[in-house]
Each structure stands twice: as structure tokens, then as C-alpha cells.
Amino acid sequence: MGDLLITVAPTGAETTKADCPQLPTTPEELVxxxxxxxxxxxxxxxxxxxxxxxxxxxxxxxxxxxxxxxxESTGLVLQLSTGGSVHDPLDQRLKVLDAAPDSCSLTMGTTNFGDDVFSNPWPFICELYQLSQEREVVPEFELFDLGHVAALHRLLDKYGAPYGGKVHCDLVMGVPGGMPGTADALVAAVAALPSSVTSWSATGIGRSTLPVGLASLSKGGHLRVGMEDVLTLSRGVPVEHNEQLVSRAVELGRLAQREPMTPVEARGLLGLA
Incomplete structure (x- = not known):
């Protein structure tokens, strides 16, 4: 049985197709x-x-x-971003759940995002969380900073457990404006997580991809990889396909004596029906 959840984030909202033609942006490319x-x-x-x-x-x-x-084409757990782009209005972001995904991202606070601001005010967080409970969509709590960890405590204390009863979060590390992509920051964030958290993964942006991934594996966490977060395999070597990043994550996991989960196993981990 697998004990490592690997999530792929293939596209994101920041990189342009003109700058990165291999980025999957059409429905056919995404499938x-x-x-x-x-x-x-x-x-x-x-x-x-x-x-x-x-x-x-x-x-x-x-x-x-x-x-x-x-x-229709895969058995993957389908998680839609409710962040969209940093320019998307809050009301449109709430409507993402109308598409009935298995899971949704739920960012636990506003953060500087390079030169932009990724807005997630507390009333919006609460409304989105309650909507996910009503729609039976499992949230993945995105934590960009230690303040977001504190907000997760507050949210769970106020509104209880997510749909499915499991609490899964993702540490998004290395964003300019958020917590650094270092092992020290990861250890601090994991130590501060609520006791009700049942699983967590980590994402290292850009050059922090490998340090964060290795630190996550050593602490028993899971991995998110993909061209949303990094566009090079090493200095000067571009990623040509998201499959390369997934394969590297599998290889790192096996060095740590951990095997990738199947989508069925991932559903059990996340509390999906």
C-alpha cells in the first residue's frame, strides 16, 4: 500500500503560455x-x-x-483552486464549488504575492469553508505563513471538522511574501499545526522545491509538485512536462522508503466517499 500522496499542480495562474509553451493550458493538454x-x-x-x-x-x-x-479520463482526485488568479473577485471564487470537485483549495489568509496581494479576508474564508461543508467538498487548507496556521486553529474551533472528517493542509513555501522554503520553516509550521490535522503536504516554490520536498519526506509529510510551482529541473534545465516532476517525487519518496498512493488510497486519506 502507498503511504505518499503526490499532488500535481500542472498550470497555475502566473506563468504565461507565451513564456512557457509547454505549460498545459488547453483542455486537451490538461487531460x-x-x-x-x-x-x-x-x-x-x-x-x-x-x-x-x-x-x-x-x-x-x-x-x-x-x-x-x-x-472521464482519469481516476485522480480532482481539486479545484478557489484562489484563481490574484485578480479574481471573491464572489467568483466562491462559485468554483458549483463545478462539484472532489476537493478545493482554501487559503487561510491574505498574503503578499510578489508585487501583488492574494486577498483572503476572514469573512471570505468562513463563507468558503461553510460552503465546502454544505457541498460535501473536501478542503485542502493552504498555509503560506505561520499566521495562516493560527487561523486554521481558529476556523476549526469555530466551525468544526471538514466534510469527511479529515483535516488535510498544504504548506506553500517560498512565495515572495510568505514563509521561506526552508527546512527550519517547515519544522516550525508542522509543530504549530492543530492536533486535528490528519495529513499535510508541502510545496516548495522555485529553487525551494527540492529542500522543501526532502524536508517534508523526512517529517512524514506528502508532496505537491508541478509547473505551477517550478519550471526548471535544475539550473538552466527547463521542465518539458509535469510528468518529470511527478516521477522525480516518486523517486525521492522511494529513497525515503515511501511508495506513492493510488487515487483510491488518497480518497481514504482525505475522507472522500
């Missing part, structure tokens, strides 16, 4: 990426979508079509 990453060892996919001009979008019809296409 092809999902299939190959599932075969390589991913069990969950974290999805941002683009419009016909490859720009970030939260178009409801396109979200529903993407969920349907991925469900």
Missing part, C-alpha cells in the same frame, strides 16, 4: 497531462484553468467541463 501524471504516480491534481487565449479564468462552464473531462 493529457493528468493521464501521464497519474500513470507516473500522482493521485490528486490541483487545477487552474485558462480561457481560449490562455489567460487565467474562473468561467463556470469551463470549470464544469474540465471537471467532467478529467473524471
Amino acid at each position: 493529457e497531462t493528468a493521464r501521464r501524471c497519474e500513470a507516473a504516480g500522482a493521485a490528486m491534481i490541483h487545477v487552474h484553468i485558462r480561457d481560449a487565449e490562455h489567460r487565467p479564468t474562473l468561467d463556470p462552464a469551463r470549470l464544469k467541463d474540465t471537471v467532467a473531462a478529467l473524471r
Whole structure:
């Protein structure tokens, strides 16, 4: 049985297709990426979508079509980003759950995001969380800083457990404006997590990908990888396909004597029906 959840985040909202032609932005590219990453060892996919001009979008019809296409083509746990792009309004971000994903990201606070601000005010967090409970969508709590860990304590104390009863979070590390992508920061964040957390993963942005991944494995955590978070395999060597990042995560896991979970095993970990 697998004991390592590998999530692939193939696209994101920041990188342009013009700057990175191999980024999967069309529905066909996303499905092809999902299939190959599932075969390589991913069990969950974290999805941002683009419009016909490859720009970030939260178009409801396109979200529903993407969920349907991925469900038809793969067995992956489907997680939609409720962050969208940093420019998306809060009301549109709430409507992401109308597409009925298995899971959704739920960021636990506002953070500086490079030169931009990723807005997640407390009333929005509470509304999104209660909506996920009502819609039976499992949230993945995204934690960009130690203040977000404290906010997770507050949210769970106020509204109780998520749908499914499991509490899964992801430490997003190395974003300019958030906590650094270091082993020391990861250890501090994990030590501060609520006792009700049942599983956690870590994401290292850019050059912090490998340090964060190795630290996560050593602490018993899971991994999120993908071209949303890093575009190079090493200095000057671009990623050509998300499958490469998933395969590397599998290899690192096996060095730590951990095997990748299947999507069925991941559903059990996350409390999905």
C-alpha cells in the first residue's frame, strides 16, 4: 500500500503560455497531462484553468467541463483552486464549488504575492469553508505563513471538522511574501499545526522545491509538485512536462522508503466517499 500522496499542480495562474509553451493550458493538454501524471504516480491534481487565449479564468462552464473531462479520463482526485488568479473577485471564487470537485483549495489568509496581494479576508474564508461543508467538498487548507496556521486553529474551533472528517493542509513555501522554503520553516509550521490535522503536504516554490520536498519526506509529510510551482529541473534545465516532476517525487519518496498512493488510497486519506 502507498503511504505518499503526490499532488500535481500542472498550470497555475502566473506563468504565461507565451513564456512557457509547454505549460498545459488547453483542455486537451490538461487531460493529457493528468493521464501521464497519474500513470507516473500522482493521485490528486490541483487545477487552474485558462480561457481560449490562455489567460487565467474562473468561467463556470469551463470549470464544469474540465471537471467532467478529467473524471472521464482519469481516476485522480480532482481539486479545484478557489484562489484563481490574484485578480479574481471573491464572489467568483466562491462559485468554483458549483463545478462539484472532489476537493478545493482554501487559503487561510491574505498574503503578499510578489508585487501583488492574494486577498483572503476572514469573512471570505468562513463563507468558503461553510460552503465546502454544505457541498460535501473536501478542503485542502493552504498555509503560506505561520499566521495562516493560527487561523486554521481558529476556523476549526469555530466551525468544526471538514466534510469527511479529515483535516488535510498544504504548506506553500517560498512565495515572495510568505514563509521561506526552508527546512527550519517547515519544522516550525508542522509543530504549530492543530492536533486535528490528519495529513499535510508541502510545496516548495522555485529553487525551494527540492529542500522543501526532502524536508517534508523526512517529517512524514506528502508532496505537491508541478509547473505551477517550478519550471526548471535544475539550473538552466527547463521542465518539458509535469510528468518529470511527478516521477522525480516518486523517486525521492522511494529513497525515503515511501511508495506513492493510488487515487483510491488518497480518497481514504482525505475522507472522500
